[in-house]
Every structure is written in structure tokens, then in C-alpha cells.
Amino acid sequence: MFNVQSIREDFPILQTQVYGHPLVYLDNGATTQKPRQVVEAMVNQYYTANSNVHRGVHHLSTVATDMLEQSRETVRKFIHAASVDEIVFTRGTTEAVNLVASSFCQQEMQAGDEVIVSTMEHHSNIVPWQLQAERKGIVVKVIPMTDEGVLQMDAYEQLFTEKTKIVSVAHVSNVLGTVNPVAEIIRIAHTHGVPVLIDGAQSVPHMPVDVQALDADFYCFSGHKVYGPTGIGVLYGKREWLDRLPPYQGGGEMIGTVSFEKTTFNHLPYKFEAGTPDYVGATGLAAALDYVSAIGMDNIAAYEASLTQYALEQMAQIPGMRIFGPISASLTSQVDEYSSDNCQLSIVNCQLHRGSVISFLVGDIHHLDMGTLLDRLGIAVRTGHHCAEPLMHRLGIEGTVRASFGIYNTFEEIDAFVSGIKRVASMF
Ligand code: PMP
Numbered sequence: 001m002f003n004v005q006s007i008r009e010d011f012p013i014l015q016t017q018v019y020g021h022p023l024v025y026l027d028n029g030a031t032t033q034k035p036r037q038v039v040e041a042m043v044n045q046y047y048t049a050n051s052n053v054h055r056g057v058h059h060l061s062t063v064a065t066d067m068l069e070q071s072r073e074t075v076r077k078f079i080h081a082a083s084v085d086e087i088v089f090t091r092g093t094t095e096a097v098n099l100v101a102s103s104f105c106q107q108e109m110q111a112g113d114e115v116i117v118s119t120m121e122h123h124s125n126i127v128p129w130q131l132q133a134e135r136k137g138i139v140v141k142v143i144p145m146t147d148e149g150v151l152q153m154d155a156y157e158q159l160f161t162e163k164t165k166i167v168s169v170a171h172v173s174n175v176l177g178t179v180n181p182v183a184e185i186i187r188i189a190h191t192h193g194v195p196v197l198i199d200g201a202q203s204v205p206h207m208p209v210d211v212q213a214l215d216a217d218f219y220c221f222s223g224h225k226v227y228g229p230t231g232i233g234v235l236y237g238k239r240e241w242l243d244r245l246p247p248y249q250g251g252g253e254m255i256g257t258v259s260f261e262k263t264t265f266n267h268l269p270y271k272f273e274a275g276t277p278d279y280v281g282a283t284g285l286a287a288a289l290d291y292v293s294a295i296g297m298d299n300i301a302a303y304e305a306s307l308t309q310y311a312l313e314q315m316a317q318i319p320g321m322r323i324f325g326p327i328s329a330s331l332t333s334q335v336d337e338y339s340s341d342n343c344q345l346s347i348v349n350c351q352l353h354r355g356s357v358i359s360f361l362v363g364d365i366h367h368l369d370m371g372t373l374l375d376r377l378g379i380a381v382r383t384g385h386h387c388a389e390p391l392m393h394r395l396g397i398e399g400t401v402r403a404s405f406g407i408y409n410t411f412e413e414i415d416a417f418v419s420g421i422k423r424v425a426s427m428f
Contacts, residue, residue, distance in 0.1 A: 002299045008408045010035035010291075021378025024413045024420075029174050029202060029357050029404030030382050031224045034288075038228055041287035045280050053279050054253060054270075068279045071286035072269075078289045079219065080210040081236050085268040088242070089277050092233035093201040094124040096220030097168070099235055099272060100197050101128035103245040104166055111137030113165045116189075118143040118151055118180070119394050120173040123387040125199045129168065143169070145394065149176035149325040153184065160192045167196045171203035175386045175402065176325030177308070177357035179203070186215050195241060201225055205406070206304055206355050208297040211236050223281065227407075228288030232281030235272070242268050249274040292407070300407055304356040307405050307414060311358055314418040318425065320363035324400060326354055359386070359400035362425050367399045373424040374401075379417055 008014050011033045016023040025033060045067065051060035053068050072084045081087055090096045101115075109115075115129050119142055129140050141164075143156045151169075167189045171182050186196045195217035203209055204221035211219045218241065223232040237245075247254055247265055251274035256264035265271045292300060315321055361367060371383035384399040385392045392398060403417060 002295065002303045004303070004408065004410055007035075007295065008410075010037065011408055012036065014408060018378040018380075019376050024377075024379040024409075024416050026403040026405060026409065026413070026417060027380045027382050028205075028406035028409075029225070029386075029402060031230070032205065032227045032406050033408070034227060034229070034284075035291055037291050038284045038287045042229060042280050042284040045283045050280070052276055064279055068277065068282050071279075071282035074286035074289050075234055078209075078293065079204070079234075079236055080212055082212060083239060086236055086239055086242060088235040088237065088269045088272040089282055090220070090233045090235050090272075091231055091278075092222040092224070093122075093199060093220050094128075094222075094233075096218075096233055096235035097125050097197065097199065098128045099248040100166075100168075100218050100220075100237075100245075101132050103248050103272075105132040105136050105138060107245055109136060109138050109165050112139065112163055114139045114141050114159075114161065114163045116141045116143060116156070116159050116164060116167040116169075118169045119145045120149065120151075120176055120178060120180075120388065120391050121168075121170055122174055122199065122201070123389070124201075125168055125170060125197075126390065138165075139163070142390075145178075148327070149173065149178045151178070151180055151185075153181070153188075156185065157188055160189075160194070164192060164194050167194055168199070169196070170199040170201070171209075172200075172206070172355040172357070173325070173388075173391075174202045174357060174404075175359050175388050175391055175400065177354035177359075178326055179207075179355055182216070183214050186217075190215065195238075202355055202357065205292070207301040217241055223285040223288065226285075226288055227291060229281045229284035232278045232285050234285075239268065242272065247271050247274070251275045253277065295407065303407070304405055304409075307409055307411065308354065308356045308358065310411055311403065311405070311414045311417070314414060315358065315360060315421070318362060318418070318421055320425065321421075322361045324359040324361075324395060325357075356405040357402060358404070359402045361397070361400055362421060363428065365425065365428050367401045369428075370401045370421070370424055373427070374417075374420050377416070377420045377423070379420045381417075 013033050049063045051064045053065040072087045075087050076084045132138050141159050144152045189196045197218035198216045200221040205226035217238050219236040224230040254266050254274040367383040382402045
């Protein structure tokens with residue numbers, strides 16, 4: 001059973017006081033806090049098993065190499081990939097998208113060929129394609145969305161031409177919380193023979209993800225958003241695609257043999273891991289995935305859906321409140337307290353409609369003012385365009401205030417957040 005109090009005890013930073021108030025950390029979409037288990041796993045490796053991996057014959061190097069490969073297996077299991085060869089460690093989601101954009105365009109695209117992204121993408125899933133547009137003359141096409149922040153699937157289907165070579169979309173919007181119908185997006189792309197990259201930065205921390213069930217060709221996420229360390233992330237790629245694509249960066253680890261005349265490349269996944277990998281980061285990421293797996297991704301999705309539903313309910317009662325993203329009728333039913341029954345109900349809502357991200361504005365209060373004044377009450381939210389400027393243009397706004405929830409947030413914290421908004425609003 002989900003026990004939020006015992007989870008909170010694993011996160012020392014949650015004891016922080018901010019301007020005399022207990023910290024209410026609602027910026028999990030930007031990065032999550034780290035449990036002791038993650039930090040200790042990394043410290044232990046530095047204290048007992050630190051050595052560069054893969055080329056060493058000595059004891060410590062063998063131990064560190066085994067740990068890295070065990071971490072890769074933990075990732076494989078977590079997203080249900082078919083093989084560890086399909087798990088590439090990257091610096092994060094951003095590097096993973098850049099890797100695919102660069103290698104895929106080099107091999108598979110000509111000037112005039114098209115990539116389809118959506119209106120609600122993070123800059124990380126726009127700019128890498130634009131760089132390729134400048135370098136190779138590829139064309140970026142955009143799936144439109146409704147005013148409620150739902151992708152228009154009819155329009156999506158109509159974007160395909162014989163020049164469409166790849167689709168790249170977010171699983172969950174980091175601004176709207178929209179859970180995109182990625183299985184359907186992938187199915188439609190495959191009927192056109194087109195592969196799909198899914199940006200899972202905002203989904204992997206919050207719901208079970210099965211890359212084989214989705215039939216995703218590429219899927220990526222960041223360790224630091226799933227209670228792991230910064231500087232490590234994952235690119236999953238189907239073996240057939242990773243085998244076919246050229247390396248992204250050159251250097252140590254990714255080679256077979258090197259001479260000045262000809263270099264051959266290592267087998268998967270090392271072909272895409274140039275240089276010393278962040279093996280201690282991989283240990284921390286595996287510890288984080290073990291941590292959330294022990295709680296259960298279904299339980300996490302259900303709990304966070306209840307929190308989100310409760311927050312939406314409370315926020316909707318504030319005069320002048322404008323919430324961005326899908327608000328379904330089912331989200332207006334009151335959740336008085338957490339129970340597994342409610343959560344079963346909510347998990348359906350969550351998968352259909354939204355993740356645990358709420359972007360909002362109140363009246364004409366500037367998002368920066370709201371964020372700054374909430375901070376004075378100990379409440380950490382993010383303000384601005386959230387690295388999604390094209391989405392802001394679509395919504396006709398400059399920015400929003402964004403609250404994003406994680407496994408350690410409580411209903412009491414939502415109450416503090418809502419009364420904080422009311423207090424700030426009363427000052428204007
Ligand atoms: N995509 C989405 C949807 C995100 O929310 C983020 C992080 N805000 C990223 C990509 C980029 O992740 P990172 O900075 O960890 O590479």
C-alpha cells in the first residue's frame with residue numbers, strides 16, 4: 001500500500017524550511033528530489049567500487065563494469081525492452097533526441113523529407129529537428145491541438161506524405177499535463193511505414209511504460225526526473241533501428257578497431273556511448289528505478305492522479321482561475337481522501353487525460369509575481385514558458401505558473417498551495 005509518510009522520510013531535503021515555512025516542493029516536472037537510497041548507492045560506489053569500466057582487467061574495473069551492465073538490465077526491465085542492447089545511456093532526454101535527430105537524419109533523410117512533431121513539444125524535441133532542417137533541409141511539420149490541449153488526430157493523419165520519415169512527440173506534456181495517445185500515434189505512423197520517437201521525460205516518472213506494448217521505435221527519458229541523479233538518461237531504440245543508424249559521437253568505447261585508414265564501430269549499445277559513461281550515474285538511476293518499482297508504478301500513477309484531481313477541484317473554486325490543459329468531467333468529481341478505490345478510478349482518468357502537472361494563471365496576476373510570492377510561503381512552483389514557447393504562442397500567453405506533483409507530495413501540501421494562491425490573489 002502507498003505510504004506517503006514513509007516515502008517522505010527517505011527524502012531529507014523535504015525537511016527544509018523556506019522563509020519559516022515548511023518546503024512544499026511542487027516543481028517535480030523540472031526535477032525531482034532524491035531519496036537516500038539513490039544518494040547512498042552512488043556514494044557507496046565511489047567509496048568501494050570506483051573504476052573506469054569496460055577495458056580493465058583488474059578487480060575494481062570488473063566490479064564497476066558489472067554494476068553498469070546490471071543497471072542497464074534494471075532499465076531494460078523497467079521499460080520492458082526486449083534486450084539490454086536496446087538501452088543506450090545518454091546525458092538525458094535532450095541528448096537522446098539530439099542523437100536520434102542527428103543519426104536518423106544523416107542516414108534516412110534527404111532535403112525536403114519531413115518530421116512530424118506536435119504543438120506541445122518541449123524545446124528539446126523541436127530544436128534538434130530545426131538544426132537538421134538548417135543542415136539538411138528537412139521540413140518540420142506540426143500536429144495542431146484543440147484549445148483544451150488535446151492533439152487533433154484527424155489533422156495528424158493528414159500530415160503524412162510520402163516524404164514523412166519520422167514522428168517525434170511527447171508522451172505527456174510538461175505544461176498541459178496532457179497524456180497523448182501515443183499508442184495510436186505510433187499505430188498510425190506505422191501504417192505509413194514511419195518510425196516514432198517518444199519523449200518520455202514526463203511519463204516515465206509517473207506511470208508504467210512498456211515500450212514493446214506501445215511498439216515505440218525510440219523512447220527516451222531523464223534520470224533526474226524519476227528521482228535519480230542528474231547527467232544520466234536513457235534512449236531506448238529497437239535493435240533494427242539502432243543497428244541501422246550511424247554513431248552520434250566518436251571516441252573511446254564506441255569503436256571496434258581504429259586505424260588512420262579505417263575505423264570500425266562497436267556493437268550495440270556501445271556504438272552510441274562514446275567516452276567514459278556516467279557509470280556512477282547509472283548506478284544511481286538503477287537505484288531510483290528500483291525505488292519507484294518497489295512502490296509500484298501503478299500505485300504511483302493512482303496516487304498522483306488523486307492528488308491532481310484534488311488540486312484541480314480546489315483550484316477551480318478560486319475566482320479568476322484559468323487552468324490550461326484537459327479538464328474532463330470525470331476530473332470534477334470530489335476526492336475527499338486517498339483510498340485505493342478512488343485511485344483505481346483515477347488511474348483510468350490519468351491515463352486518458354492528464355499527468356500530474358497543472359499550469360495556471362489567476363486573473364491578470366503575472367506568473368512571475370505569483371511564483372515569487374508563493375515562494376515566500378515556502379511553495380516551490382515553476383514559472384515562465386517551460387521551454388515550450390511555440391505552445392505559449394498557441395495559447396496566446398507569455399507564460400504560466402506550473403505546479404507538478406511527485407510521490408512525496410501530500411493532500412495537506414495541496415491545501416497549503418491552494419490557500420497560498422488565494423493569499424497571493426487577495427494581495428492584488
Ligand atoms: N521533454 C520534456 C517533455 C521535458 O519536460 C523535459 C524537461 N523539462 C525535457 C524534454 C528535457 O529533459 P532534460 O533537460 O532532462 O534533457
